[in-house]
Structure formats: C-alpha cells, structure tokens
Amino acid sequence: MLMKTGVPGLDKILKGGFRENASVLIKGAPGSGKTVLALNFIIDGAKNGEKGLFITTEDLDDVRAYAKTLGMNLEKYEKEKKVFLVSQTISLKKLVSIATPLDIIERNKIKRVAIDSLTIFKFSTWGNELNYRKEILDLINSMRKVLLVAISEEDFTSVDINGYQPEEYLFDGVIRLLKVRKNNRYERCIQVVKMRGQDHSIDIYPLIIKEGGMFVYPDEIPFVLLEKETDFGSKNGKRS
Numbered sequence: 001m002l003m004k005t006g007v008p009g010l011d012k013i014l015k016g017g018f019r020e021n022a023s024v025l026i027k028g029a030p031g032s033g034k035t036v037l038a039l040n041f042i043i044d045g046a047k048n049g050e051k052g053l054f055i056t057t058e059d060l061d062d063v064r065a066y067a068k069t070l071g072m073n074l075e076k077y078e079k080e081k082k083v084f085l086v087s088q089t090i091s092l093k094k095l096v097s098i099a100t101p102l103d104i105i106e107r108n109k110i111k112r113v114a115i116d117s118l119t120i121f122k123f124s125t126w127g128n129e130l131n132y133r134k135e136i137l138d139l140i141n142s143m144r145k146v147l148l149v150a151i152s153e154e155d156f157t158s159v160d161i162n163g164y165q166p167e168e169y170l171f172d173g174v175i176r177l178l179k180v181r182k183n184n185r186y187e188r189c190i191q192v193v194k195m196r197g198q199d200h201s202i203d204i205y206p207l208i209i210k211e212g213g214m215f216v217y218p219d220e221i222p223f224v225l226l227e228k229e230t231d232f233g234s235k236n237g238k239r240s
C-alpha cells in the first residue's frame with residue numbers, strides 16, 4: 001500500500017507515495033528544505049490519523065516555533081497525542097540510544113517517524129564508517145514497522161554531481177533537495193534518486209516553500225533548467 005508523503009505534488013512523482021514501512025533518506029545542503037519536508041510528512045500524517053514521531057537535534061520549542069512560521073500547529077497535534085517530539089542531543093561519547101523512540105512508537109502505535117538528522121549517529125561513530133553504517137542499519141531495521149523519513153546533510157549540491165553518501169545504500173529510498181542556479185537566480189528542486197520496489201519519475205522538479213510548507217510541481221520543468229529563456233524572469237521564480 002502507498003502512503004501519502006504529505007508534500008503536495010511529490011506523490012505524483014512517486015506515482016502514489018511512499019511504500020508502507022519504507023525507509024527514506026532526504027538529503028540536501030543547508031536550507032534546501034529537508035526540515036520542512038519532514039514537518040509536512042509528520043503533520044499531514046497526523047491530520048489523516050497516522051500518528052507521528054519527530055526526533056530532532058534541535059530544541060523542541062525552536063521546532064514548534066519554526067513549524068508555526070509555516071502555519072503548522074505542532075502543539076495542537078501534540079496535545080491530541082497525534083504527534084510526539086523527542087529531542088536527541090549530539091554526543092561525541094555516547095552511542096545514540098533509540099530505546100526511548102522505540103518505546104514511544106510501541107506505546108502510541110506510531111505510524112510515521114522523522115529523524116532530523118542522522119548527524120547524531122555521525123558524531124557518535126566519528127571517522128568510523130563501518131560503525132556508522134551498522135548504526136544506521138540497526139536504526140532502519142528497528143523501524144521496520146513504521147514509515148521512516150531520515151534527513152542527512154549534504155556538503156554541496158549540483159544538478160550533475162551526486163556525491164553518494166554511505167547511508168544512501170542502506171535506505172529503501174533517497175530523495176535529493178537542491179538549489180539550482182542559472183545566472184544570479186536560484187530555484188529549489190527535488191529529485192527522487194531511488195525508491196526500491198516502485199516505479200517513479202527520476203526527473204528534477206521545481207518546488208517552493210511557503211505557508212503550508214513544501215509544494216512540488218510535478219507537471220513543470222524548473223525555470224533554471226529550461227533550454228530557452230521563454231518567460232524566465234517574468235514570474236520571478238515564484239509559482240502560485
């Protein structure tokens with residue numbers, strides 16, 4: 001069964017949505033929209049009766065305030081016990097414990113989990129790629145009963161260069177968020193790099209972030225990638 005991603009337009013690119021119980025990695029440079037996508041995923045799930053857990057390295061009140069700027073009322077869903085927020089601090093020494101999240105998932109019949117971000121595992125396994133991979137694999141396997149969206153940070157992004165990271169091979173799906181430049185203009189874009197077991201588009205599509213979160217335009221080509229200038233510029237890169 002396919003589940004809605006929570007991002008308008010993205011389901012069409014995925015020809016339906018995410019597979020139930022899939023593990024999906026969202027990668028992108030800072031400011032590319034990773035946290036916004038994760039918030040959409042959790043809030044939209046809660047609206048449709050699928051309880052969500054949001055694990056963050058940030059301060060919980062900061063996350064609530066951030067969601068509010070996007071018109072998302074996290075607190076309302078928290079009060080209704082449809083969304084749970086957990087803070088996971090970055091530690092150099094301690095291995096990350098997923099006991100608390102797993103307990104919350106079990107007790108509350110959580111269906112969707114978002115982790116923002118996998119950096120928590122990078123710090124605890126610093127420099128040891130084998131240990132890092134093992135931690136990520138354990139995480140994915142322990143979350144097989146839920147739909148998992150995990151965020152990883154990319155150092156640089158370019159449309160034509162994809163710096164594959166070790167964790168990408170472990171997830172069922174990988175989605176890339178990019179900012180693509182043409183002259184002095186940047187445009188936000190999204191690409192589904194892989195999604196095991198399902199047919200999907202591999203093309204690059206434009207997206208915007210505004211009130212309500214992320215909106216993907218599955219029937220449009222990014223202005224910045226158009227061969228001809230056509231009306232590039234007149235729309236000022238803003239889709240309505």
Ligand SMILES: Nc1ncnc2c1ncn2[C@@H]1O[C@H](COP(=O)(O)OP(=O)(O)O)[C@@H](O)[C@H]1O
Nearest residue numbers: 029030031032033034035036069070209210211
């Ligand atoms: N309330 C908002 N209204 C409009 N745009 C926003 C809003 N909040 C964030 N954005 C845009 O989204 C970008 C950050 O997205 P975010 O998902 O936090 O990035 P990251 O990939 O680093 O997690 C900001 O730089 C800004 O351009």
Ligand SMILES: [Mg+2]
Nearest residue numbers: 034035036116
């Ligand atoms: Mg973020």
